[in-house]
Amino acid sequence: MTALIFLIFACIAVFCGISLVVQTHPIASALSLIGVMGSLAILYLQLGGEFIAMAQIIVYAGAIMVLFVFVIMLLNAGAETPTFQASTFVKYLGIVLLVAFLGLISFIIQAALPKTEGVVFGGFQGTAADVGRKLFTSYLLPFEVTSVLILIALVGAIVLARKEI
Amino acid sequence: MVKLITKEGLIPSHVNKLFYLMAPFVAVALGLISIAVIPFGPEITIGPVTTWMQLTDLRIGILFVIAVSSVGVYGVALGGWASNNKYSLLGGLRSSAQMISYELPLALAVAAPLLLANTLSFRDMVNYQSGYWLGFIPRWNLIPEIIAFIVFMIAGFAETNRVPFDLPEAENELVAGFHTEYSSMNFAAFFMAEYSNMVTVTAVATLLFLGGWQPPFPAPYSDVVPILVFALAGLIAVYHGLHPARRMDKFTLPATGLVFLGIAAIFGLSLFVPVLKTILMALFWFCGKILILLFVFIWVRATLPRFRYDQLMRFAWIFLFPLAMLNLLATSLIVALTTK
Amino acid sequence: MPNAVPLSWYLILSAILFGLGVAGFIFRRNIITVFMSIELMLNAVNLTFVTFSYQFKQVDGHIYSFFVMVVAAAEAAVGLAIILTVFKNRSTLMIDDVNSMKY
Structure with missing residues (x-):
């Protein structure tokens, strides 16, 4: 159950993170960032940080991101126009390299971290x-x-x- | 409601479709989600099962409600922006600025009773408020924290965008504010969100300041009150039914009166069944307090004119915020001096 | 499926989010999106703090991430004020166009 919840919200977080980077419109990016923050709050709850999870939603999603959305609306910022046009080959190469890089990082973390017991919901409550x-x-x-x-x-x-x- | 569902949903051609359709449902979902942590009554035992009259109890229930209400602004802001219309955009902008400003006094007003009760859970909060001073004055937070209660209610009006703080939907300046472009079910969704926010605010006010489901009179007297109230309502309805002013009244009013008398009879019966009595008494007092506060909401709407925008901001920052701050300081001073 | 989640998964998620934040910071041209990428990186770091807080069974990590949030709030207030001023003076949000010291 803990693993399932982790996987669901980790996937949402990564998906929203990618969407933040690739969306051209600032409002869409801001909403993706709110999605990341919400799923991270759930993960904090899982790690036993109930106060920090609520602070995450109140401070980040409720105050900082409202400011961002407010400024985007106020300036009426339109969609970003791409300044350079990358070739298709470069794009695909970039995706492959990015995945390889992230895999490398994951491997290093996995190898460097000493074997510890896993996270169970309720194992620690701050x-x-x-x-x-x-x-x-x-x-x-x-x-x-x-x-x-x-x-x-x-x-x-x-x-x-x-x-x- | 039902009428609006059956209407055709128009999507104007110039809107940002995804966000336009998303906004009302964000608003409704965030309006309804807080109900999950609100307790309606004490612990009850039905046969082998012992449960609380509540969906879920969080140790941080009060923080959760504040968090959800602080995110609630996105529904309105998005709706205003996605409509791609200058009046809607102005409504959305006003709403986000107003909600950020009134969030502060709201949170500070909530913090004062939290200091007294030393808990973040709604259940412990209500349990703290049980009992009576001198045998007849209820130990509600309302009495030591009357300033916090007033600040909370004013900020609650602003958070739910009700008159006199309904600048985001000011008809005579902004057509209809953020929901100008909405029709059909989407329009109804915004109103459902607004009314569910009202219920949440009043329920939280009841739990924090008015003692939740604790009756205002000591037990033997408070048990009789619901019977008297419903029996009186039933008798009045029957009396008017016997002297009808219109033809329809001859049937509708006695029927309503009989229903009320029946409810009174159920309450009377429940005096002899302990389980039923606990449930009904808790529900009666909790819903009664919420309904009184909702009546205040409607009452204020019919009484007060709308603020001007600069007055709204000045009121929040120059008057409400320092008042809540001073109240919090005084409360914490008293708590620090009285506890070891 | 194992019930317990290995601690490293949280760290990997944090690394991925941080990497996405760096990518957005480097590749995007809109100053507001760049700013939001920074917030994403701060969030990723917070996740690491809270994860290690679980590992050591102490709340210090929560307090660190709380401070990070406060700093992020201060930064957002000042940063957005700067963005507003830049937009007022240059009427553009593209960082490539804001390239002269004096206008």
């Missing part, structure tokens, strides 16, 4: 309470620095979006 406790004890300084970072980004975005520039 609850929201655990994450919160760790965040406000061991990681308090990075957390505070992050808030400063967000403040800087806020000011930067407002300055950039002023009318005078």
